[in-house]
Amino acid sequence: MTVCIRAAAEEDEAAVVALWRACALVVGHSDPVRDFRAVRAKPASDILVAVDESMLIGSIAVGHDSNRGWLHYVSVDPARRGHGVGRDLVRAAEEWLATRDVIDVHLTVRSANADAVRFYEHIGYGVLPSVMMEKTLRKPGGIGSA
Amino acid sequence: MSVLVDVCSKDDLADIDALWREAFPDDQPRHRADVAVPAKLAFQPDLCLVAREEGRVIGSIIAGYDGYRGHINRVAVLKTHRGRGVGARLVREAERRLSALGCTKINLQIRAANHAVASFYRGLGYAVEENISMGKLVAADDPS
Numbered sequence: 016m017t018v019c020i021r022a023a024a025e026e027d028e029a030a031v032v033a034l035w036r037a038c039a040l041v042v043g044h045s046d047p048v049r050d051f052r053a054v055r056a057k058p059a060s061d062i063l064v065a066v067d068e069s070m071l072i073g074s075i076a077v078g079h080d081s082n083r084g085w086l087h088y089v090s091v092d093p094a095r096r097g098h099g100v101g102r103d104l105v106r107a108a109e110e111w112l113a114t115r116d117v118i119d120v121h122l123t124v125r126s127a128n129a130d131a132v133r134f135y136e137h138i139g140y141g142v143l144p145s146v147m148m149e150k151t152l153r154k155p156g157g158i159g160s161a
Numbered sequence: 162m163s164v165l166v167d168v169c170s171k172d173d174l175a176d177i178d179a180l181w182r183e184a185f186p187d188d189q190p191r192h193r194a195d196v197a198v199p200a201k202l203a204f205q206p207d208l209c210l211v212a213r214e215e216g217r218v219i220g221s222i223i224a225g226y227d228g229y230r231g232h233i234n235r236v237a238v239l240k241t242h243r244g245r246g247v248g249a250r251l252v253r254e255a256e257r258r259l260s261a262l263g264c265t266k267i268n269l270q271i272r273a274a275n276h277a278v279a280s281f282y283r284g285l286g287y288a289v290e291e292n293i294s295m296g297k298l299v300a301a302d303d304p305s
Contacts, residue, residue, distance in 0.1 A: 085229070
């Protein structure tokens, strides 16, 4: 298997969104098409994809805020797991961050996803003693916004 | 006495350093003000905010946007100036600026045992997520 990792192109949108859905990463009110376009459009983030010949089999969203790098939407086609594609995607994202002088890489995993925790521990990540809190912001210009 | 929330400048470095030494006494060197603030000012200067009273820095917040989620860090208020809503004003201004960049959700990390801080953020509309946070310092890793 010769898997190539490269930055996602506009034409990859449908395949990447389908992959995120297949990996059950699209939950609640999230809008994967909006996320794909926003992450690619912003200056300090991008989406990388793993491609085997012409088949898209994995993806990762990577970005940073100068303080820290973040990984999101880490996904590998369920039929293509166990061959190091996820590890190679994470490594490529770490290199993407390192070229921007960001060495502190964070991500969050759903508490029920013990397989994901094991995967990240295997590739050098540790569980942090912190709790994540989240808030959804009102849309700019929406009712009640300042 | 009026408190103003504004972007910070290099002239605030000494005040921010003193504020952070009080608020985060066990900080790692790479998070110190003389390292972190110039890096942020070079990258997203409008997200590095301070609260000032009579010209003196009494509070700070550093917001970040990674293209997918907004983050807020370094939320600190001088012990002598707490309980007056300065922290809440800093968080609201960071939210406003993140929203203007197109950010739809903010994630923040707090220490698991810090109930007072959790309650502060709950009051501002944040909820605890059932997630596990993981991290890695890439430079410490063997690249093999």
